[in-house]
Amino acid sequence: MKINSNFLNLKDSYLFATVGRKTTAYKTAHPEKKVIRLSIGDVTRPLAPVVIDAMHRAVDDMSRKETFKGYGPDQYCYGYNVLIDSIKDSYSRKGVSLDSAEVFISDGAKSDLGNILDLFAIDNTVLVPDPVYPVYVDTNVMAGRKILYADANLANGFLPMPDFSVDADIVYLCSPNNPTGAAYSKEQLKEWVRYACEKDAVLLYDAAYEYFITDPALARSVYQIEGAKECAIEFCSYSKTAGFTGVRCGYTIVPKELVREGTSLNTLWARRQSTKFNGVSYITQMGAAAVFTAEGEKQISENLGYYRENAKIIADCLDELGIFYTGGKNSPYIWMKCPNGMDSWEFFDYLLENANVVGTPGSGFGKNGEGFFRLTAFGTKEDTKEACSRIRALLQK
């Protein structure tokens, strides 16, 4: 038996696992300190009441033989119509029309971003922005694919544009970006769609944070761009939109127009999912179906507003300190320059030890993240304010 030796090419541990381990070690050594985590983007607001009501009703359905549910419907890879219809409605409000068979329900964007690679040959070349969500790189390293990087930096506002002299087959885009918070305008995305069409490449578009966008010039979905259905797969999640990090539900759009080598990727994905996945629980799907109702959208926007205020509290603190940052406006992440020329892990340790605040080192997202640091707006208001007053007191010195 031989192991998949590509795993040996990975870093020792996943970025957020390393951050978690270091935090736990510090807390164990200093049990008297109150450590505030503004590191992993994990939500703190409770689920919206409409979601809770729908889940309670679904639990009741499971208690009666007349309404009990086993496996989900296999017509749409175990996604219930009521949920798929609500997702289609949410897209139509963005001017995008979808067929039910193009909407695949998942247990979150992360799983599908990794699983989608089953559809692609190993000798495809992958293009990944740097810095970016580490899952794109790690999953391709596990598979042994060649990875090229598109530099995201101060010069391009952390939004790399296509270089037509580079030949890539699979291109990842994340907008609003994790970790930098930068988001592509519709005009900029047109260029990426043009690139993918010209190169016969596939765009893997991670839109997990799209509900944070308020600026109408920015794209909420790649399918707002003409031609994108022929070249893009979009990944979305209820995690950050509706506080589902502990519930687990997302959706992936694979358009029927997306055909490569004469084969429909929609058909391949349906085949893959029906073979390797048994769907998301009925209770979860019913909760998710309440999110994009009129009342659901109203309630989730209150929570999104809460996180936006947190982002402003952090941004104001950095403004006061004269520290450069991006993000925080159409995104829950604030991407700040480490003060006094510290590198990312140096600043991580400095902040943990002197302010008992945990963030995420920028270098964990790629080489261009070195010297930067990510703070999340997903904490509680009290913790965010307290963290900022500690940061202010420490860095004013």
Ligand code: MLT
């Ligand atoms: C993050 O902090 O980058 C995210 O929470 C990670 C994730 O969504 O998996």
